[in-house]
Amino acid sequence: MKKVMILSALLLSSSAFADERAEIMANNCAGCHGTDGIVENSALISIAGLKADVFIQTMQDFRNNERASTIMRNVALALSDDEIAAMAKYFEALPTGEEK
Amino acid sequence: MISRREFLSLAAAFSATAVLPAGSFAANKAKVVVIGGGVGGATFAKYLRRKAPDVDVTIIEQNPIYIRPYGSSEVLTGHVNMSDLEVNYDVLRNQYGIKVAIDRAIGLDADRKIIKTASGTDYAYDRLVVSPGIELNYERVEGYSKELAETKAPSGWIPGSQTSLLRDQIKTMRQGGTMLIVAPPNPYRCPPGPYERGALIAEWMQKHNPTGKVIITDPKDKFTAGNNFLLGWNRLYGYNIPMEFMDDMPDDVVEHSTPGMIDWIPGKDGGTPLTFDAANMSVKTEGGNIKADVINIVPPMKAGKIAQQFGLTNEQGWCPVNRVTFESQKIANVHVLGDASIADAMPKSGFAANTQAKVAAYAIAHLLAGDTPEQSPAFENTCYALAGSDYGFFVSAVYELRDGKISKKEAPGLQDLKATEAQRRLSAVYQQAWMKSFTEDCFA
Amino acid sequence: MKKLILSGLLLVATTSFASEQATQTTDWTSSSLRQAVSTRPAGDAIRGAKLNESLMCSSCHGKEGLPPTHRWPAVAGQLESYTYKMLLDYQSGARSEDNRANIMTAVADLMSEQDMSDIAAYYASLPAPTLAQQPVPALVTEGDKDRLITACASCHGLSGQGGIKGTPAIAGQTAETLKRALQMYRSGNRDSDLYSVMRQASQRLTSSEIDSLANYYSGTN
Numbered sequence A: 001m002k003k004v005m006i007l008s009a010l011l012l013s014s015s016a017f018a019d020e021r022a023e024i025m026a027n028n029c030a031g032c033h034g035t036d037g038i039v040e041n042s043a044l045i046s047i048a049g050l051k052a053d054v055f056i057q058t059m060q061d062f063r064n065n066e067r068a069s070t071i072m073r074n075v076a077l078a079l080s081d082d083e084i085a086a087m088a089k090y091f092e093a094l095p096t097g098e099e100k
Numbered sequence B: 001m002i003s004r005r006e007f008l009s010l011a012a013a014f015s016a017t018a019v020l021p022a023g024s025f026a027a028n029k030a031k032v033v034v035i036g037g038g039v040g041g042a043t044f045a046k047y048l049r050r051k052a053p054d055v056d057v058t059i060i061e062q063n064p065i066y067i068r069p070y071g072s073s074e075v076l077t078g079h080v081n082m083s084d085l086e087v088n089y090d091v092l093r094n095q096y097g098i099k100v101a102i103d104r105a106i107g108l109d110a111d112r113k114i115i116k117t118a119s120g121t122d123y124a125y126d127r128l129v130v131s132p133g134i135e136l137n138y139e140r141v142e143g144y145s146k147e148l149a150e151t152k153a154p155s156g157w158i159p160g161s162q163t164s165l166l167r168d169q170i171k172t173m174r175q176g177g178t179m180l181i182v183a184p185p186n187p188y189r190c191p192p193g194p195y196e197r198g199a200l201i202a203e204w205m206q207k208h209n210p211t212g213k214v215i216i217t218d219p220k221d222k223f224t225a226g227n228n229f230l231l232g233w234n235r236l237y238g239y240n241i242p243m244e245f246m247d248d249m250p251d252d253v254v255e256h257s258t259p260g261m262i263d264w265i266p267g268k269d270g271g272t273p274l275t276f277d278a279a280n281m282s283v284k285t286e287g288g289n290i291k292a293d294v295i296n297i298v299p300p301m302k303a304g305k306i307a308q309q310f311g312l313t314n315e316q317g318w319c320p321v322n323r324v325t326f327e328s329q330k331i332a333n334v335h336v337l338g339d340a341s342i343a344d345a346m347p348k349s350g351f352a353a354n355t356q357a358k359v360a361a362y363a364i365a366h367l368l369a370g371d372t373p374e375q376s377p378a379f380e381n382t383c384y385a386l387a388g389s390d391y392g393f394f395v396s397a398v399y400e401l402r403d404g405k406i407s408k409k410e411a412p413g414l415q416d417l418k419a420t421e422a423q424r425r426l427s428a429v430y431q432q433a434w435m436k437s438f439t440e441d442c443f444a
Numbered sequence C: 001m002k003k004l005i006l007s008g009l010l011l012v013a014t015t016s017f018a019s020e021q022a023t024q025t026t027d028w029t030s031s032s033l034r035q036a037v038s039t040r041p042a043g044d045a046i047r048g049a050k051l052n053e054s055l056m057c058s059s060c061h062g063k064e065g066l067p068p069t070h071r072w073p074a075v076a077g078q079l080e081s082y083t084y085k086m087l088l089d090y091q092s093g094a095r096s097e098d099n100r101a102n103i104m105t106a107v108a109d110l111m112s113e114q115d116m117s118d119i120a121a122y123y124a125s126l127p128a129p130t131l132a133q134q135p136v137p138a139l140v141t142e143g144d145k146d147r148l149i150t151a152c153a154s155c156h157g158l159s160g161q162g163g164i165k166g167t168p169a170i171a172g173q174t175a176e177t178l179k180r181a182l183q184m185y186r187s188g189n190r191d192s193d194l195y196s197v198m199r200q201a202s203q204r205l206t207s208s209e210i211d212s213l214a215n216y217y218s219g220t221n
Ligand SMILES: Cc1cc2nc3c(=O)[nH]c(=O)nc-3n(C[C@H](O)[C@H](O)[C@H](O)COP(=O)(O)OP(=O)(O)OC[C@H]3O[C@@H](n4cnc5c(N)ncnc54)[C@H](O)[C@@H]3O)c2cc1C
Pocket: B035, B036, B037, B038, B039, B040, B041, B060, B061, B062, B063, B066, B068, B069, B070, B071, B072, B073, B103, B104, B105, B106, B131, B132, B133, B134, B156, B157, B158, B159, B189, B190, B193, B304, B305, B306, B337, B338, B339, B340, B348, B349, B350, B351, B352, B353, B382, B383, B384
């Protein structure tokens, strides 16, 4: 058993746990914005690959209604600045899928 | 001593002794077995394989095709067909390398960490995940039973033949007839569900049975997104909003002079259901008898039967879990997800099951690797709801752990009652879009 | 990844989610289009600016017609007649290339012809983006005679400013919108263009040509 654990520890991809909380938070967006932030053929929009500064600005604009929204104001108000910044970094690094 | 090859062929023959010990062969892979390939189970399996590609994941699911409950009320109005609710396991199998065994789990040997199934196969696990959904307690409404639900007064809360029966009953109901929905007590799967169902049927009646009526009788005095529903009903179906709900309502609320198509009887007005009289097609409530042409009873519910059989439930019938790992507080190495689990402030919804499953997948990846999971996970829920097909709203929240409990983070949780028509329209568009994006996130 | 997503879509039958519009529309003829556009009510840009916010258009297209992220189309400086036509097309369901169009169908459905004209006037009143100095792809100025591709500039103007026989301005449009437009015309999913002009103009373009055209027309000062 011990051996199993060590083995599987090695087999987890090395970057698997880098800034994991940001990733866990970002996973919560996937029901609407798609796994890894990509959703195709949908009224909902992909968020993978958004530049971090654009992402942060967008979330702030949602919060204070500078940018009108249906649901994102509520989502953005529930997130702290740090959480938004961490997710901004996370989504910026995700490939966009669309632009090849 | 038997050779490895012989051992494997024995296993293939489902010999009772041919239990594959966890991690013995095949590069010493850790084994995770998932009971239930619904929202929680499928999402869990997918995200675990993404996170820890070397873990061997097997889903044991009793039905070859999943029929999604979310969106299933749209079958009742013909907006979608039964077959549109079907989701298969091809992508989980082919792209994620998840084994999906169509079989029913029937027994647990927690000491030896083995699951027994109806086909006679034994599955060994290092970690077991149980996401069996709900069991409907028909008999808790006196006079009601599973048999009556399948022939006379369907519930349709686990979609399937009851859903199509209910659809056919509504379709063939006499002009001017009454459809009665009996809402359940808390907690239950999909809190806005019964009210959305009532609204969609009222909308359908406006076209096909304009003198028909929908009555919702309820043991509760309020419900999720209640104000949004009451406002939508007022605007669309002539419903008159009770005084105590009038705070914060926008100016266009009107007092209708004739009774509308939809009525809601809360517990304090006698709405609590007592007995179902199948012969007379009526429900006796605390307030009196309600006769109807079509009766849809959503009975009280508990965690899926297998969770009860395994001893994972508490006295109320739900499964207490550790909120970081979703490991059962009753049985070690067994985790419970989705509707069956006790997740504090989170509702029993598909969205909730999906985000819980991801947190559990990451936690279990760590546990299998012998280290510590992230101790402050985050969850999210959104339930979109419709008061009409162009009239959408939602309840939403982000959750974190506070004092070991899942708690809602401070933020508005509902669509503003003063939302513009454009916002309501767009929410209805997103409700439909979510059905697809969400299904893909769980199953593809 | 791409493959995975596509096969993911297969798992839900195309009819599964009733969000797809099934509206049947009659195709434009040159006279019906001319008629619709020329008899529109006169646009009031000030009222249009207000509608841009109250109908939530600004959430995606920006308060000044420039989108908050590159995922949405720019509408600043667009020709009035084109914005008006697009809104008519969305409202009737004639433009519904995929589920993303459902957004526009839902909001256009709330609009009167007066509203459409006012918004069109507002967008036209905003400064249009201009193209940066950059190497011009031959397809823009020359087209490709061998493959019967007409130069884009012959219809959209030398600087992509539009206005020739009802063509839209495309200079300064976001790359993603340009790519989507060309792909959707090419596949025939976007099919409300009069006489199939854009379906034909895009028919023989390769994906890398679409990319370079999108890069060119999205390159602004
Ligand atoms: C009308 C209606 C509308 C809804 N709308 C929404 C909505 O808009 N948004 C939302 O978020 N949620 C919605 N929901 C709720 C959502 O569908 C559930 O919360 C979600 O499916 C719960 O996931 P789960 O994994 O716990 O259970 P399920 O998805 O029910 O999966 C359980 C699976 O376990 C299998 N199983 C059970 N026992 C065994 C066994 N012994 N062996 C093998 N397999 C077994 C079952 O066959 C099933 O496939 C709605 C529900 C209803 C009824």
